[in-house]
Amino acid sequence: MERKLFLLTIISLNLSVLYVSVVxxxxxxxxxxxxxxxxxxxxxxxxNCTAQADFPPYGSSFFHHPTGRFTNGRTVADFTSEFIGxxxxxxxxxxxxxxxxxxxxxxxxxxxxxxxAGSGVLRETNNDSGVTPIxxxxxxxxTLVEQNHIDQKLVxxxxxxxxxxxxxxxxxxxxxxxxxxxxxxxxQSMLKEVGNFMDTIYKLGGRRIAVFALGPVGCVPARTLLPxxxxxxxxxxxxxxxxxxNMGLENIxxxxxxxxxxxxxxxxxxxxxxxxFRADPKxxxxxxxxxxxxxxxxxxxxxxxxxxxxxxxxNPNEYLFWDFFHPSERTYKLISKALWxxxxxxxxxxxxxxxxxxxxxxx
Numbered sequence: 228m229e230r231k232l233f234l235l236t237i238i239s240l241n242l243s244v245l246y247v248s249v250v251x252x253x254x255x256x257x258x259x260x261x262x263x264x265x266x267x268x269x270x271x272x273x274x275n276c277t278a279q280a281d282f283p284p285y286g287s288s289f290f291h292h293p294t295g296r297f298t299n300g301r302t303v304a305d306f307t308s309e310f311i312g313x314x315x316x317x318x319x320x321x322x323x324x325x326x327x328x329x330x331x332x333x334x335x336x337x338x339x340x341x342x343x344a345g346s347g348v349l350r351e352t353n354n355d356s357g358v359t360p361i362x363x364x365x366x367x368x369x370t371l372v373e374q375n376h377i378d379q380k381l382v383x384x385x386x387x388x389x390x391x392x393x394x395x396x397x398x399x400x401x402x403x404x405x406x407x408x409x410x411x412x413x414x415q416s417m418l419k420e421v422g423n424f425m426d427t428i429y430k431l432g433g434r435r436i437a438v439f440a441l442g443p444v445g446c447v448p449a450r451t452l453l454p455x456x457x458x459x460x461x462x463x464x465x466x467x468x469x470x471x472x473n474m475g476l477e478n479i480x481x482x483x484x485x486x487x488x489x490x491x492x493x494x495x496x497x498x499x500x501x502x503x504f505r506a507d508p509k510x511x512x513x514x515x516x517x518x519x520x521x522x523x524x525x526x527x528x529x530x531x532x533x534x535x536x537x538x539x540x541x542n543p544n545e546y547l548f549w550d551f552f553h554p555s556e557r558t559y560k561l562i563s564k565a566l567w568x569x570x571x572x573x574x575x576x577x578x579x580x581x582x583x584x585x586x587x588x589x590x
Contacts, residue, residue: 390439392472519549
């Protein structure tokens with residue numbers, strides 16, 4: 228089994244009382260950074276990358292063909308775009324190809340997706356599998372801004388999404404590379420990179436920033452690939468690192484307004500919500516919150532969906548997990564509703580709907 232793994236953030240909650248509709252918004256675009264939770268196909272256009280989901284049955288439930296997304300349909304970025312009422316963002320590498328080929332003259336005004344499955348907040352995470360680390364994603368965006376391919380007013384009014392860290396933490400538990408840092412120091416090194424990311428986004432004009440916490444990474448079906456990881460329960464040591472990282476992320480968001488005048492940040496608080504969700508799956512409409520709908524072996528976690536020998540469930544909507552790392556489209560939809568219209572126990576200090584409508588001061 229190839230060790231280059233991509234991870235998920237899993238969150239969910241009781242959303243029966245939430246109704247989401249397209250609303251008037253001050254946000255014209257979303258710029259997306261992160262890993263396979265957000266990747267809309269960048270890895271597909273990077274032929275040096277081995278982390279791929281550009282084959283069936285990925286994309287089968289909504290797009291009806293593979294798009295490079297690591298799920299059976301749409302992601303949080305896609306649903307949020309629909310809630311705002313803007314087109315879905317194209318992968319950066321696809322846009323670049325269109326520009327070079329002459330099929331597109333200008334860069335999109337609805338945002339761009341820079342996310343790369345398998346990447347982390349640490350530059351070295353899965354670098355030998357050809358993924359695009361956060362630092363390079365940021366450089367790609369910076370080049371477009373500095374070359375005036377993206378209007379500064381557009382940057383100021385757009386949403387900036389960041390979700391990353393799962394791969395860094397998952398890889399910490401691989402037996403192939405002995406960590407040189409203890410868990411706390413490792414998490415601090417991750418948070419330092421997130422801080423650097425925030426510095427650059429702000430300097431480039433970003434003012435509406437949404438940072439999404441990791442879900443309980445130690446609960447994904449792919450934990451069956453790790454020596455010593457439990458199968459009948461979540462991997463506690465891994466989840467402890469996740470909680471420490473999430474706490475650091477929230478502290479960074481809390482300090483945004485002070486450190487960066489005029490910036491507004493929100494923190495998608497997901498960990499506790501997921502565990503509540505997993506504790507009472509029937510209440511939320513799921514038949515299975517442990518196993519992958521598409522995969523093979525124990526928990527469906529021993530083989531990537533679509534690889535030779537895989538099996539697939541009859542109804543992906545009943546599964547929290549689509550494959551051994553990633554949520555199903557239905558799970559993403561519930562996540563998106565929570566982030567868009569949820570209360571402070573889901574996203575704070577306020578939700579994405581308010582963040583999209585708030586007036587950004589001229590600072």
